[in-house]
Amino acid sequence: MSGLAIEIRHLYKLFGGKAGNLIALAESGLGRAEMLSAHNHVLALSDINLHIESGRIQVIMGLSGSGKSTLIRHINRLIDPTSGNVLVGGTDVTRLSVKELRQFRREATAMVFQKFALLPHRTVLDNVVYGLEIKGVARAEQERHARKWIDRVGLGGYERRLPSQLSGGMQQRVGLARALCNDAPILLMDEAFSALDPLIRVDMQSVLLDLQKEIRKTIVFITHDLDEALRLGDRIAILKDGLIVQNGTPEDIVLTPADDYVSAFVKEVNRGRVLTLSSVMRAGEPAQSPLGLTADLTLEEALSRMIAADASEAAVLSTDGVLLGRVRFTDIVAATLRTSVGTDAGLPVFAHTGCLRGSHTVSV
Amino acid sequence: MEWWKSFPAMDDLRLTEIKKAIDSGFLQFTRTYGVVIEDFFAPLKSFLIWSEKLAITTPWPIVVLVFSAIAYASTRSWRIALGTTVGFCLIGYLGMWEDAMKTVSMIFASTLVSIALGLPVGILMSRYKWLRVSVTPVLDVMQTMPTFVYLIPVVMLLGIGKVPGLIAVVIYALPPVIRLTDLGIRLVDAEVLEAADAFGSSPWQKLVKVQLPLALPTIMAGINQTIMMALAMVVVASMIGVQGLGQPVLKAIANQYFTLGLFNGLAIVAIAIIFDRISQAFGRRLQNVRGHEQ
Numbered sequence: 192m193s194g195l196a197i198e199i200r201h202l203y204k205l206f207g208g209k210a211g212n213l214i215a216l217a218e219s220g221l222g223r224a225e226m227l228s229a230h231n232h233v234l235a236l237s238d239i240n241l242h243i244e245s246g247r248i249q250v251i252m253g254l255s256g257s258g259k260s261t262l263i264r265h266i267n268r269l270i271d272p273t274s275g276n277v278l279v280g281g282t283d284v285t286r287l288s289v290k291e292l293r294q295f296r297r298e299a300t301a302m303v304f305q306k307f308a309l310l311p312h313r314t315v316l317d318n319v320v321y322g323l324e325i326k327g328v329a330r331a332e333q334e335r336h337a338r339k340w341i342d343r344v345g346l347g348g349y350e351r352r353l354p355s356q357l358s359g360g361m362q363q364r365v366g367l368a369r370a371l372c373n374d375a376p377i378l379l380m381d382e383a384f385s386a387l388d389p390l391i392r393v394d395m396q397s398v399l400l401d402l403q404k405e406i407r408k409t410i411v412f413i414t415h416d417l418d419e420a421l422r423l424g425d426r427i428a429i430l431k432d433g434l435i436v437q438n439g440t441p442e443d444i445v446l447t448p449a450d451d452y453v454s455a456f457v458k459e460v461n462r463g464r465v466l467t468l469s470s471v472m473r474a475g476e477p478a479q480s481p482l483g484l485t486a487d488l489t490l491e492e493a494l495s496r497m498i499a500a501d502a503s504e505a506a507v508l509s510t511d512g513v514l515l516g517r518v519r520f521t522d523i524v525a526a527t528l529r530t531s532v533g534t535d536a537g538l539p540v541f542a543h544t545g546c547l548r549g550s551h552t553v554s555v
Numbered sequence: 556m557e558w559w560k561s562f563p564a565m566d567d568l569r570l571t572e573i574k575k576a577i578d579s580g581f582l583q584f585t586r587t588y589g590v591v592i593e594d595f596f597a598p599l600k601s602f603l604i605w606s607e608k609l610a611i612t613t614p615w616p617i618v619v620l621v622f623s624a625i626a627y628a629s630t631r632s633w634r635i636a637l638g639t640t641v642g643f644c645l646i647g648y649l650g651m652w653e654d655a656m657k658t659v660s661m662i663f664a665s666t667l668v669s670i671a672l673g674l675p676v677g678i679l680m681s682r683y684k685w686l687r688v689s690v691t692p693v694l695d696v697m698q699t700m701p702t703f704v705y706l707i708p709v710v711m712l713l714g715i716g717k718v719p720g721l722i723a724v725v726i727y728a729l730p731p732v733i734r735l736t737d738l739g740i741r742l743v744d745a746e747v748l749e750a751a752d753a754f755g756s757s758p759w760q761k762l763v764k765v766q767l768p769l770a771l772p773t774i775m776a777g778i779n780q781t782i783m784m785a786l787a788m789v790v791v792a793s794m795i796g797v798q799g800l801g802q803p804v805l806k807a808i809a810n811q812y813f814t815l816g817l818f819n820g821l822a823i824v825a826i827a828i829i830f831d832r833i834s835q836a837f838g839r840r841l842q843n844v845r846g847h848e849q
Contacts, residue, residue, distance in 0.1 A: 269752060325755055
């Protein structure tokens with residue numbers, strides 16, 4: 192089943208014994224620090240409003256303690272909100288009875304965990320069928336689905352192994368297959384790749400992006416890694432101290448950070464990989480150029496194509512070939528380096544940015 | 556200064572009266588409800604008789620073979636399987652076969668009863684904190700109260716025989732299963748439980764598919780303890796008419812028959828070692844399947 196939209200409205204979560212009485216104070220604007228010092232309660236989430244479109248990857252990003260893991264657990268109500276609503280495909284999750292909630296979790300959501308949370312006494316196959324088993328699907332059917340997903344995540348042949356016999360990356364593939372096997376419209380991923388080595392993490396991101404082209408689920412992905420967020424997210428919400436400080440596309444986040452907190456995050460980011468030509472192109476037709484590039488290319492890709500074609504200017508086209516504008520090589524380089532120029536004064540800028548790694552012959 | 560030197564106790568007359576009152580109250584209770592309670596335990600009695608009959612009437616080569624096979628199957632060690640065979644053969648050759656079988660059947664029955672009672676109690680304790688708080692001191696009393704003390708009311712209620720013997724053994728041997736079932740379930744990784752919840756498991760599905768399987772190695776350690784404690788009670792239980800290896804020991808104590816006591820004592824030790832190795836190896840095998848998670 193492909194995705195369902197998620198709508199989070201005025202969500203508050205207050206941890207502590209008298210949360211019910213104190214929530215009114217939070218709703219009238221008492222901050223996290225005051226709540227802790229004056230009432231000894233932790234305001235984990237404060238007035239969260241988030242609309243997540245069906246079939247998209249929404250990344251929720253923040254440092255530890257920002258409330259991101261608490262937030263994702265409200266979507267399948269592993270944590271009950273103190274006030275506010277969570278609507279999934281029109282159903283208000285916060286109002287479900289225990290039985291309805293169980294049914295909702297079986298049908299509508301599947302979850303992948305940071306520490307995998309596989310059942311250590313079950314084989315890969317028996318782990319992957321778990322969700323279907325809980326639903327009461329016939330065993331033959333369970334196995335048919337499970338084998339398909341085990342193959343899709345690249346674990347064919349490992350069906351009879353136990354989790355303890357697999358590496359971390361392989362264990363998380365099992366976790367992913369287990370979640371996908373349920374065929375729920377919503378996939379919740381709580382720092383799913385954070386425990387993996389960097390190379391394997393990138394590998395798993397590719398697996399997820401490839402799968403998403405086909406499954407089109409609504410994916411909520413929690414991470415503290417901006418590179419991961421920029422790579423995966425259709426939209427990224429940045430959470431700080433229980434508040435959403437910015438929610439936008441990766442380009443929005445990089446080009447127009449909402450405050451110093453977000454700026455600090457994006458300072459070190461490789462802009463060449465995030466920004467697309469559409470953000471740097473100018474109006475008009477290129478003076479002389481046989482080279483046409485589509486507007487959704489990243490700056491990095493655009494640069495390497497222009498270098499290959501030895502072009503100083505290129506036409507920017509829409510995906511169906513309509514001319515949108517032009518772009519100059521120097522514009523792209525300037526946009527890519529914006530944060531680095533000036534700080535590295537006196538040094539050849541290319542050597543410090545990484546965006547042109549492997550192309551030392553360039554001269555501007 | 557009299558009260559300083561000797562403790563100012565209640566005066567003897569009053570004390571005797573209190574004791575008498577409690578005793579006669581309990582006597583009254585046994586007279587009124589003795590029959591009802593005996594009826595209540597009737598199924599247990601027939602189970603005990605059945606299991607003893609099974610152990611005694613099964614031809615000895617089959618019994619030796621079965622135990623050796625179980626030993627091999629659980630430990631995968633020829634040494635322990637062979638030790639089991641030799642141990643049982645020696646017990647039989649020294650004329651203690653029937654007593655040993657009675658003891659084995661008693662241990663089997665009391666272990667089963669302990670598991671049947673202990674597992675559900677342990678599960679409930681892991682779920683409800685108030686129950687854990689109130690059951691734990693009871694378990695402490697069960698384990699530390701001198702056995703002979705609770706033999707008295709049991710005998711008053713049910714007389715002498717198999718059932719009171721079993722009850723005495725179970726009271727002593729039950730706590731480890733309860734404690735370790737509770738502990739094992741509470742030690743199950745919270746993340747795995749959260750995953751089970753996230754997939755919409757019902758409490759029963761969570762118990763059967765996640766908590767119990769993951770707690771099983773710990774529960775097996777509890778069962779192993781229970782078996783060992785039940786064996787330790789064999790001689791004491793023989794005082795209230797439980798037949799088996801304990802009775803010759805009792806006779807040996809009364810008449811100072813050193814060799815008789817030694818042989819039967821060693822037979823108990825042999826059975827204990829065999830059961831211990833088998834149940835421990837079983838628990839370890841369960842653990843190995845799990846591998847090294849972290």
